[in-house]
Amino acid sequence: MTDQEANKILDQLANKEISEYIVEKEDFEVFRSVLVHRSDFKHFRGVAKRGGRVLYTYLDDPRS
Helix, strand or coil: CCHHHHHHHHHHHHCCCCCCEEECHHHHHHHHHHHCCCCCHHHEEEEECHHHCEEEEECCCCCC
């Protein structure tokens, strides 16, 4: 996964084009590095799943 691909996915989540996205273990580092630099970082929720996968969703209200 590239930074551009990660940004596209995050934009789709933020715009409600997709409701959730599963990041595979091998893509996590790139995805997370892009995510933490976004101004809406606290609106994203990641839930760890089996096998090192993470399910991301976008929240209307930022987490604290």
